[in-house]
Amino acid sequence: MTANINSPAGYKFPPAGSSRRQEKAWVKPTLIGIAIGYLALVLFIPTLNVFYQAFRKGFEPFFSNLTSPDFLHAAQLTLVISLIVVPVNTVFGLCAAWVIGRNKFRGRTLLISLLDVPFAISPVVAGLMIVLLYGRLGWFGPWLEAANIKVIFAFPGMVLATAFVTLPFVAREVIPVLEEVGTDQEEAAKTLGANDWQIFWNVTLPSIRWGLLYGVILTNARAMGEFGAVSVVSGNIAKKTQTLPLFVEDAYKQYATQAAFSAAVVLGLLAVVTLVLKEILERKTRIKEVEE
């Protein structure tokens, strides 16, 4: 009806709801089916398998695996490493985000690319570089040996490797937030006589808190889950230099599949918690965007 009034002679607009304007009926279910099928093969089934394998003989073997000394030591080491790495990389990430997000200088683009390097290179190459620097034949090798400090195949090397691979997360999440928030409020605070620390603590930090928290969560997930780089520098000795991800591989290689999957469930839950927190934070920032 309406179409006929303004349409050029001889042309009929397709009526609303016709197959011409809307997708053919089979397209939507087919595409959804392919997407879910693909995700099932690659993601869902392997994830379900972790929980199935860990619990298929009931809860008892699962809990007995979780109380084995090797597992407990690995879990403790994983926690301690992440307790050191996450705060250090958070402070660095905040500083780097401030430098990049609040300043214009030559080499700024280069600095941003440098920050991406730990993500771009293989974790094994990262571990190798740390071995070549702190190992017995490395640059600092003789000096460390004289001081009787063991870095490679020991705790400090594992901390360094973990810190290396998780270095960019906080800065990368905070920089865009910092740029979007702008400097108006900070300048207002400065005019009102606040010092740098007060401005950071009372003005900047509250406005970037969700982005910062997101970066911290990602740092923590990677720090607790890192395998390649830590594997290279640790030597993987049970009860000494074995973290949870290394424990999983070691147990699997020793045909202790049940123990491997029990530890995998713990790491899998860490991943689930990370994803849930990520969803919550993304919703929080989205709501904020709508409000503004």
Next chain:
Amino acid sequence: MAGSSAISNPQSPIENIKRAIGKITLPWGITLGYLSLMLLLPVAAMLLKASTANPAEFWKIATSPIALSAYDVTFFTALIAALINGVFGTLIAWVLVRYDFPLKRIIDAVVDLPFALPTSVAGLTLATVYSDNGWIGSLFAPLGIKISFTRLGVGIAMIFISLPFIVRTVQPVLNEMEKEIEEAAWCLGASQFETFWRVVLPPLFPSILTGVALGFSRAVGEYGSTVIVASNIPFKDLIAPVLIFQRLEQYDYAGATVIGTVMLAISLAMLFAINLLQAWRRRYDG
């Protein structure tokens, strides 16, 4: 001038440097200091170690048959995995943006799982599921197709870890895209296929390419999941990161360094290429 002592002269270079350092605020100091210590120093250590080998020796190790086969397995498999994800990742992004269906939010969130799940857990479960008596592997075993502990298994692990890169790069662009343009194309008589091919795909293409490049770069460096899902036999399914690891285990530091340097150079080239792609993408956005 030649006789003036550097310490007594307030205009001396040392004093200038001291004053310049005094101007560097705490964040600058921490950023540059930490980056130098954690990033530049290790890279420098490896490059210097690599440069101590004479070029002929370097070339011999870098192009030894076992290394060439490892590059082939690594890069070719990663490329195939990234391209497969280029197709299916785009399709998943499309479905998540355009359609509503039950459990969509959960499915959307789970796409990020490979970012959050430790790689050794991924390797463990993929090796089990795709083994001859695993849930999926047992379906292929009667056809004579072995997946775990072969190159196919390496490919599956690479697909697993690179999938979110493509979905998460394409999804926001698709979200921003105005449906009016497609409707206009339909109104002008384009078929559904023509609309997709000539209207939807061209503006998406830079993002798909960026996602594929990011996924490829990640798959090339992947170690944790691939080492568990593969049998790591040279000339069969041994990838370059595993080769570096094995060289280190044999205390062959020179060999590990040479192959590590090749991998580093390729990773940095990929990073550069991805930055160029991103710039192209931004220009496309207007």
